[in-house]
Amino acid sequence: MSPKTVTFKIPGPREQLAALGLSEQEIKQCLELIKAKYGPPDQLTPGEYTIELPEEIPVYTFTNQAVITAIYRVAEEEGKEGWALLKQAGLTHLVQNRYKTYSGPPIDQLTGLTLQERHRLAELLGLTLPPIPEGVEIPPIIQVGPIPNCAPGREGNPIDFIVIHYTAGGSAKGTISWFKNPRARVSAHYLLARDGTIFQLVQDEDTAWHAGIPPRRGLSEEENLERDRRRKLIRPNERGIGIEIANWGPLRKSGEVFYTWLNKPFTGEAIKAGRRYWEAYTEAQYESLIKLVRYLCHKHSIPPAYPPEGPGTYHQEAEALAHFRGILGHCALDNTKLDPGKHFDWDRLMEGITA
Numbered sequence: 001m002s003p004k005t006v007t008f009k010i011p012g013p014r015e016q017l018a019a020l021g022l023s024e025q026e027i028k029q030c031l032e033l034i035k036a037k038y039g040p041p042d043q044l045t046p047g048e049y050t051i052e053l054p055e056e057i058p059v060y061t062f063t064n065q066a067v068i069t070a071i072y073r074v075a076e077e078e079g080k081e082g083w084a085l086l087k088q089a090g091l092t093h094l095v096q097n098r099y100k101t102y103s104g105p106p107i108d109q110l111t112g113l114t115l116q117e118r119h120r121l122a123e124l125l126g127l128t129l130p131p132i133p134e135g136v137e138i139p140p141i142i143q144v145g146p147i148p149n150c151a152p153g154r155e156g157n158p159i160d161f162i163v164i165h166y167t168a169g170g171s172a173k174g175t176i177s178w179f180k181n182p183r184a185r186v187s188a189h190y191l192l193a194r195d196g197t198i199f200q201l202v203q204d205e206d207t208a209w210h211a212g213i214p215p216r217r218g219l220s221e222e223e224n225l226e227r228d229r230r231r232k233l234i235r236p237n238e239r240g241i242g243i244e245i246a247n248w249g250p251l252r253k254s255g256e257v258f259y260t261w262l263n264k265p266f267t268g269e270a271i272k273a274g275r276r277y278w279e280a281y282t283e284a285q286y287e288s289l290i291k292l293v294r295y296l297c298h299k300h301s302i303p304p305a306y307p308p309e310g311p312g313t314y315h316q317e318a319e320a321l322a323h324f325r326g327i328l329g330h331c332a333l334d335n336t337k338l339d340p341g342k343h344f345d346w347d348r349l350m351e352g353i354t355a
Helices: 013-019 024-037 064-078 082-088 092-097 115-124 172-179 221-234 283-299 346-354
Strands: 004-010 047-053 141-143 161-166 190-192 198-200 240-245 250-254 257-259 270-273 276-279 326-329
Touching (some): 024 047, 064 082, 064 092, 064 115, 082 092, 161 283, 172 190, 240 283, 250 276, 283 346, 326 346
Parallel strands (some): 190 240
Antiparallel strands (some): 190 198, 250 257, 270 276
């Protein structure tokens, strides 16, 4: 479905959007897109601005109470507590105005619910969602949370993309220990050990701190202001699922010996890519990553796609990623990062998840 182009003027965006015949849901999304792209609508200077609605917004005819009742029905069928499932869906605010027409996120974007729960909810509300893909393997995942370095929910943002990282460290056990340290201020949703074991530290519906684009020492004030603008526009933590792969990243070679960035001798497999040497990813890691990414794409309706300039290339224009949905590397978001590295096989990943 092609994007809908919307042109509006400042001041008075809400009134002018309404005058264009947009629904309340479309106006709400327009205002969010305006804020993300240009800043708070009420603070913009007079002029003409343009945004694109990424897809047609469904117009719902049922009330908030109908959604609440349907979620409680789903919970009853699964032996769960109704309020807990409503909270998991991020819709507890509906009780404040039960008989207002529902204008929340599309049912298929209620990522706090499982794919099956979303489909059952849609069925109860008289909606039809794309069929659940058959034969999607759910890989074995070891839960090791909760951890302190995350935020509950996603501030109303959908899960749009998957970000691939390397840990730049040793064992998965050490990384888990660091993520559990409150001083770390960093985390990811998933971690892949060198033997392919998948650990989950942060639940999908919560925000992990893995790609925040923070200010950096050594950069000018202007450069750091641009980084902050980029963070607000792309919202990588709020919209992304972070997958860390246990790997040292770049290595330094001296004579016949390789060293990590900690100047410790490295005895594993090294591979040359570009002008650097890197620790090679293991076969077990690629196999587990393919299964995990395939599963997450189906679970959250994320397209198996890479961004316009490639998954491992920094996108200078943040606008190119503001509404991107798919898979990319940390280095595509942040020009101070290298992960997952020149040695990461993006072709193998895509071939695996689309096979």
